[in-house]
Amino acid sequence: MPRPRSLTDTGIAAAALAVLDREGLDGLSMRTVAAELGVGTMSLYRYVTDRGQLEGLVIELVLDKVDLTVPARAPAAKRLTVLAERARQAVGEHLAVVPLLLTHRHLSVASRRWGEAVLGVLTDVGFTGKRRVIAFRALLSYLLGTLQTTYFGPLSGGGTAAMAELPVEDYPFLRDTARHAQRVTPDEEFHRGLEIVLRGLGLS
Amino acid sequence: MPRPRSLTDTGIAAAALAVLDREGLDGLSMRTVAAELGVGTMSLYRYVTDRGQLEGLVIELVLDKVDLTVPARAPAAKRLTVLAERARQAVGEHLAVVPLLLTHRHLSVASRRWGEAVLGVLTDVGFTGKRRVIAFRALLSYLLGTLQTTYFGPLSGGGTAAMAELPVEDYPFLRDTARHAQRVTPDEEFHRGLEIVLRGLGLS
DNA sequence: CCTCGTAAGCGTGCGTCGTACGCTTACGAC
DNA sequence: GTCGTAAGCGTACGACGCACGCTTACGAGG
Numbered sequence: 001m002p003r004p005r006s007l008t009d010t011g012i013a014a015a016a017l018a019v020l021d022r023e024g025l026d027g028l029s030m031r032t033v034a035a036e037l038g039v040g041t042m043s044l045y046r047y048v049t050d051r052g053q054l055e056g057l058v059i060e061l062v063l064d065k066v067d068l069t070v071p072a073r074a075p076a077a078k079r080l081t082v083l084a085e086r087a088r089q090a091v092g093e094h095l096a097v098v099p100l101l102l103t104h105r106h107l108s109v110a111s112r113r114w115g116e117a118v119l120g121v122l123t124d125v126g127f128t129g130k131r132r133v134i135a136f137r138a139l140l141s142y143l144l145g146t147l148q149t150t151y152f153g154p155l156s157g158g159g160t161a162a163m164a165e166l167p168v169e170d171y172p173f174l175r176d177t178a179r180h181a182q183r184v185t186p187d188e189e190f191h192r193g194l195e196i197v198l199r200g201l202g203l204s
Numbered sequence: 205m206p207r208p209r210s211l212t213d214t215g216i217a218a219a220a221l222a223v224l225d226r227e228g229l230d231g232l233s234m235r236t237v238a239a240e241l242g243v244g245t246m247s248l249y250r251y252v253t254d255r256g257q258l259e260g261l262v263i264e265l266v267l268d269k270v271d272l273t274v275p276a277r278a279p280a281a282k283r284l285t286v287l288a289e290r291a292r293q294a295v296g297e298h299l300a301v302v303p304l305l306l307t308h309r310h311l312s313v314a315s316r317r318w319g320e321a322v323l324g325v326l327t328d329v330g331f332t333g334k335r336r337v338i339a340f341r342a343l344l345s346y347l348l349g350t351l352q353t354t355y356f357g358p359l360s361g362g363g364t365a366a367m368a369e370l371p372v373e374d375y376p377f378l379r380d381t382a383r384h385a386q387r388v389t390p391d392e393e394f395h396r397g398l399e400i401v402l403r404g405l406g407l408s
Numbered sequence: 409c410c411t412c413g414t415a416a417g418c419g420t421g422c423g424t425c426g427t428a429c430g431c432t433t434a435c436g437a438c
Numbered sequence: 439g440t441c442g443t444a445a446g447c448g449t450a451c452g453a454c455g456c457a458c459g460c461t462t463a464c465g466a467g468g
Contacts, residue, residue, distance in 0.1 A: 002464065031454080042456080050455080171320050179341060180336070193342035208447075
């Protein structure tokens with residue numbers, strides 16, 4: 001009976017993501033997203049209760065793209081690597097969502113499904129009880145940690161370059177490490193770091 | 205000759221930290237910090253070029269407290285654990301600085317010194333070149349990851365409680381894991397997770 | 409075809425933020 | 439006692455999120 005809705009959740013999320021990709025986190029506001037949708041600022045509030053919920057839609061859109069199917073007969077380490085790498089890749093394609101992901105992860109349904117998939121693998125190879133809690137949180141912490149370090153201080157970024165020029169007498173190790181770091185790709189860093197965690201879990 | 209300065213960097217940082225502890229990150233503004241110091245808002249700008257620099261002072265204040273001395277003859281795993289745990293504790297006493305730490309870590313001198321100490325241990329047990337880069341970043345990512353997960357979604361928090369009530373048919377593992385998680389203390393989570401990473405590094 | 413209830417769309421405005429600008433004022437060397 | 443210097447701050451501007459209530463488009467019932 002009443003006037004039909006003209007916007008969809010995913011349309012709103014896509015607009016916000018477009019703004020995010022184009023102008024970064026600072027450029028994301030109710031006003032810019034509304035403009036991106038060709039709509040008045042306050043119209044957005046017909047679809048979203050507040051800015052936080054809009055941010056939630058964005059991370060949902062990004063995380064929904066990660067494929068959770070996994071080669072059934074592959075070793076656990078391989079299956080976990082695949083799940084972690086897909087999540088990292090999905091987020092990596094829209095780096096500006098990292099800060100939003102960190103704050104909204106816990107109430108995202110896509111994130112929960114990812115967690116369920118990871119826990120499925122862990123359970124499959126005998127993790128239960130507290131051990132499973134610890135293993136899961138270790139994996140999650142490593143993943144989120146790498147995401148945020150690549151976002152705020154990538155090895156290829158200015159921070160590392162600056163450290164490479166630190167005075168040798170004060171920071172010999174940091175300086176030398178920074179110099180090697182510039183030749184490590186993000187993929188290599190993530191993959192080999194993940195191998196470390198998996199090896200620590202007794203897998204691989 | 206001119207009028208003497210009445211504020212110090214550490215005084216400003218301490219005031220900001222007090223506001224942060226009392227009112228959280230949302231309560232931190234140039235106005236509230238100035239008021240905490242008993243000074244006009246714009247007076248702060250005589251000591252700090254912008255809000256970002258003020259945030260930098262806070263994290264410097266917090267990180268300066270971490271003791272970087274380490275038992276010389278202890279095994280590497282023990283030395284790294286001590287360094288990681290001290291950093292975690294220093295930050296844990298002022299949880300509201302976590303978001304600031306994530307954004308300002310790379311240009312903090314205290315953080316650099318901590319990194320230098322960690323790299324010293326790694327070097328001491330034979331890590332060099334790319335391997336040292338990977339090992340360091342893995343440790344750093346894990347540490348930052350746990351900090352941010354405990355800040356945004358602690359195991360003892362509402363997020364975990366909500367997951368414990370998830371429908372069994374959709375999220376069997378997540379639900380069961382969340383139930384066990386509520387009985388894991390933050391210290392236990394961090395310590396055992398760190399053990400995993402260290403074991404993955406071939407230490408311990 | 410017309411009416412009218414409903415909800416979409418949005419204009420205005422408030423209180424907050426960071427901070428640019430320039431005035432006033434306290435200090436201490438001469 | 440004078441005066442150069444920099445400390446201290448009052449005002450104001452353009453963003454922000456969002457509360458409120460008006461206007462307007464729709465489509466089902468008569």
